[in-house]
Amino acid sequence: MGRRMVVVIALATGVIGLSGVAQARELVPFSGAAAPGTILIRTAERHLYYVRNDGTALRYKVAVGRLGKQWFGEARVDGKYVRPAWSPPDEVRRDNPRLPYVIPGGAPNNPMGARAITLDRGQYAIHGTNRPSSIGTYASYGCIRMFNEDIVDLYEQVGVGTRVVVER
Numbered sequence: 001m002g003r004r005m006v007v008v009i010a011l012a013t014g015v016i017g018l019s020g021v022a023q024a025r026e027l028v029p030f031s032g033a034a035a036p037g038t039i040l041i042r043t044a045e046r047h048l049y050y051v052r053n054d055g056t057a058l059r060y061k062v063a064v065g066r067l068g069k070q071w072f073g074e075a076r077v078d079g080k081y082v083r084p085a086w087s088p089p090d091e092v093r094r095d096n097p098r099l100p101y102v103i104p105g106g107a108p109n110n111p112m113g114a115r116a117i118t119l120d121r122g123q124y125a126i127h128g129t130n131r132p133s134s135i136g137t138y139a140s141y142g143c144i145r146m147f148n149e150d151i152v153d154l155y156e157q158v159g160v161g162t163r164v165v166v167e168r
Helices: 003-013 089-096 148-157
Strands: 026-030 038-042 047-051 056-065 073-082 114-119 123-126 139-140 144-146 161-168
Touching: 038 056, 047 148, 056 148, 114 148, 123 148, 139 144, 144 148
Parallel strands: 038 161, 056 139, 123 144
Antiparallel strands: 026 056, 038 047, 047 056, 056 144, 073 114, 073 161, 114 123
16 A cells, blocks of 8 residues: 555544644544543543533543553643653653653653643643554553644643543
């Protein structure tokens, strides 16, 4: 299959947005128990839902925590950052002591991507990624990774205090 055919298929399936950047967001019917304005993450599905007040949700494909690194329950958004710097949490540094103490925002090796939405539970965030191939997998230490185009979209819609629910 030639490159042109792959690009056409990717555009038709919504894997690449019109900007040419990977994204996997779609508007879907939603009838779950989560109230409008809630971010709901279904770990087993590897999807994040932003529940709207019209019986729909924006559904985003995400990467979630690896086995043994996942968490479940509720949190609230406690911060929003554009091109954030990243300081590896202690657990990450133990596993990879060669990491620098801070990776500047926008650096190619910064795993936070274009935006970060931090949570009031531990050192977790919903953030973009410099590894788009990880989206749809069990890849992180508990953070929720999104395509950069998708985290920018979600970032614009949520505020500090937004409820976040993480289910199995």
